[in-house]
Amino acid sequence: xxxDLRGVVVGHGSVAAAMVAAAEEISGIKGVFVPxxxxxxxxxxxxxxxxxxxxxxxALIFVDMPSGSCLIAAMRRLSSRPDVKVVxxxxxxMLLEFLFHRGEPVADAARRAAETGAKSIAEx
Numbered sequence: 865x866x867x868d869l870r871g872v873v874v875g876h877g878s879v880a881a882a883m884v885a886a887a888e889e890i891s892g893i894k895g896v897f898v899p900x901x902x903x904x905x906x907x908x909x910x911x912x913x914x915x916x917x918x919x920x921x922x923a924l925i926f927v928d929m930p931s932g933s934c935l936i937a938a939m940r941r942l943s944s945r946p947d948v949k950v951v952x953x954x955x956x957x958m959l960l961e962f963l964f965h966r967g968e969p970v971a972d973a974a975r976r977a978a979e980t981g982a983k984s985i986a987e988x
Contacts, residue, residue: 868896868966868967869921869922869923869924869962869966869967869968869970869973870896870898870917870918870919870921870922870923870924871896871897871898871923871924871925871926871959871962871963871966872897872898872900872914872917872918872923872924872925872926873897873898873899873900873925873926873954873959874900874901874902874914874925874926874927874928874934874937874938875899875900875901875902875927875928875929875934875954876901876902876903876928876929876932876934877901877902877903878901878903879901879928880899880900880901880928881899881901883899883926883954883956883959884897884898884899884959886956887956887959887960887963890956890960891960891963891964893963896962896963896966897959898917900913900914900917902933902934902937907933907936907937910933910934910937911937911940911941914937914938914941914942915941915942918942918948921947922947922948922969922970923947923948923949923970924948924949924950924951924962924966924970924973924974924977925938925942925948925949925950925951926950926951926952926954926958926959926962926977927950927951927952927953927954928952928953928954929952929953930952930953935950935952938950947970948970949970949971949973949974950974951974951977951978951981953981953982954981955981955984955985957980957981957984958977958978958980958981958984959977961976961977961980961981962976962977
């Protein structure tokens with residue numbers, strides 16, 4: 865086990881803030897996620913905002929889409945850090961899963977979040 869991971873949710877517009885608020889309301893756990901929006905930011909400013917949100921410790925970055933400015937900004941300056949992983953296609957189920965397993969090593973938490981998020985998508 866490592867120390868508790870930080871979660872950074874990155875998205876277009878107000879997506880990140882809305883997802884973080886919903887996860888906190890459902891779980892009752894606050895202060896784990898940092899929402900980051902790309903609104904009004906150029907590439908350099910978005911990269912800097914993400915790097916600041918991640919900080920110096922281990923973190924899992926959740927990005928709204930599997931391509932685009934948010935993913936590129938997250939990967940550009942943080943892909944060389946072994947204590948930071950990125951999961952794309954963020955959904956509420958994966959954020960909740962992360963909240964209850966954030967004591968895992970970052971690679972395990974990333975895998976768990978991606979698997980749980982993918983399994984939660986179904987046609988009914």
